[in-house]
Amino acid sequence: MPPKPPPNYVVQPTPSAYFISRGNGSEEMNFGAAPEYGDLVPNDRMYIHSRAAPPPIDLTTWRLHVAGSAVAKPRAFTYDELLAFPAVTCRRVLDCGVNCRAFFPRVSPYQSIKWLPTGWTQWHFGAVGATEWTGVRVKDLLDAVGLGPAANAQFTSLDAVATEAGDLPYSQVIAIDKVLADDTLLAYRMRDEPLPIDHGYPLRAIFSGWGANSAVKWLGRIEVSQEPLPLTHFQRNQVLAGPDYAEPILATVGPVRSAFELAEDITLGPGDRTLHGRAWSGAGAIEQVEVRIDRQVAQDRWAPIWEPGWRSAKLLHAPEPMMWVRFEVTWKDAEPGRYRLMARASDDAGRVQPRPEAMVWNQHAVGYNGHAPLELSVLPQSNMP
Known part of the structure; x- marks a missing residue:
């Protein structure tokens, strides 16, 4: 049975x-x-x-x-x-x-x-x-x-x-x-x-x-x-x-993390976009959030759409200790293509989200907070429902 x-x-x-x-x-x-x-x-x-x-x-x-x-x-x-x-x-x-x-x-x-x-x-x-x-x-x-x-x-x-x-x-x-x-x-x-x-x-x-x-x-x-x-x-x-x-x-104190207010692998239309997200930390309040957008230029190859690659986001309200803060950044003239978005937050304890490849491996996969990419597609307007 x-x-x-x-x-x-x-x-x-x-x-x-x-x-x-x-x-x-x-x-x-x-x-x-x-x-x-x-x-x-x-x-x-x-x-x-x-x-x-x-x-x-x-x-x-x-x-x-x-x-x-x-x-x-x-x-x-x-x-x-x-x-x-x-x-x-x-x-x-x-x-x-x-x-x-x-x-x-x-x-x-x-x-x-x-x-x-x-x-x-x-x-x-x-x-x-x-x-x-x-x-x-x-x-x-x-x-x-x-x-x-x-x-x-x-x-x-x-x-x-x-x-x-x-x-x-x-x-x-x-x-x-x-x-x-x-x-x-x-x-x-x-x-x-x-x-x-x-x-x-x-x-x-x-x-x-x-x-x-x-x-x-x-x-x-x-x-x-x-x-x-x-x-x-x-x-x-x-x-x-x-x-x-x-x-x-x-592991006790929560790391500094961030995420976009988007479903994963979403499809957007072209044009001007305002991206929103949230950032938080277990050690205190968020001080800054930076955003990066890369476009896929070939298989496994990506290039930033901005120079320099990271751009400061606007915090939408006063940060509070151990609470998340909402942020936004403007993406002008989004063109059709495949993209990945990354947010990198820092807190008032001096902690900054690391590069994904800089994460120290641990057996229980605890505490990941690299600025992991969220991928999405921008389609031509004629292809949008």
């Missing part, structure tokens, strides 16, 4: 106009729909990454358990008790640590290393979104349970993820300094609505600026420890590791 297929990991509808499916539980935001959005993505358009089906939760019996060797008064909080804490709201990008993973080379530059595993989710640009989160500061919650000297804390979901070691709840161990940051939240609302099921109802962790892999959904337990807890099963696959790394490094 063939094995039963896994249950659907996503509850809400994910129409292709707004999502690109990358496998069960992996629904990428279609950047072609982004022009419809303002600063914030509607809740039902936010990208989704779930490693298991949402657990059944009855809010009347659900509890958040807070315990551990650094906690003086372990406690199980009800939902209403969490709502009684001072509410904090912040606007933040949620960017998957392996966003843009598909742009890593399929084989490493090291001859002794085999192909990258093909089973991993091949995200393009859209494992990212921005919204307004409302919740309780973790540090306020820990003050209520008598926090003592602590090294780190483990945040554990109520889900059950199938692994080679059996079904495990998804979990993350986070350094105590980040746990106690002013903008580290236990979020229960998105854009002033209760947290949707696919985004962790009733409670998820938000570690501002860090990869979304840290943002544990369907939260059920926080264990705060005096002695350092080891990385979890899941975090061991979220490290930078390979010949260029003396030892594995846990």
Whole structure:
């Protein structure tokens, strides 16, 4: 008898106009729909990454358990008790640590290393979104349970993820300094609505600026420890590791990235065009975005249409830390042909998106942020529908 297929990991509808499916539980935001959005993505358009089906939760019996060797008064909080804490709201990008993973080379530059595993989710640009989160500061919650000297804390979901070691709840161990940051939240609302099921109802962790892999959904337990807890099963696959790394490094702060508000491989008509996009960083605010357009002149040969090749884009509003900023650039007299677009953002921490060929290879394909090209075609007006 063939094995039963896994249950659907996503509850809400994910129409292709707004999502690109990358496998069960992996629904990428279609950047072609982004022009419809303002600063914030509607809740039902936010990208989704779930490693298991949402657990059944009855809010009347659900509890958040807070315990551990650094906690003086372990406690199980009800939902209403969490709502009684001072509410904090912040606007933040949620960017998957392996966003843009598909742009890593399929084989490493090291001859002794085999192909990258093909089973991993091949995200393009859209494992990212921005919204307004409302919740309780973790540090306020820990003050209520008598926090003592602590090294780190483990945040554990109520889900059950199938692994080679059996079904495990998804979990993350986070350094105590980040746990106690002013903008580290236990979020229960998105854009002033209760947290949707696919985004962790009733409670998820938000570690501002860090990869979304840290943002544990369907939260059920926080264990705060005096002695350092080891990385979890899941975090061991979220490290930078390979010949260029003396030892594995846990990826935390999100890189600087950018993307155009266009579907991939789109067809445009000729003439003047205004291109829009978004840029963001986990380390702070965006300072500059540059755009380059190359035209294909022969097989595997491209030439810039501008001199110099990169042109500064206009930022459409004041940048905010850990939020994306929209940008635009004018493309005059677009002629029929095949083109590739690239955006290169820099942030106020001094980080700049590198050339794709300058990306340092790592075994888990984490943290890609080279200015990967988006290809499109310009057709003669007579060929346009």
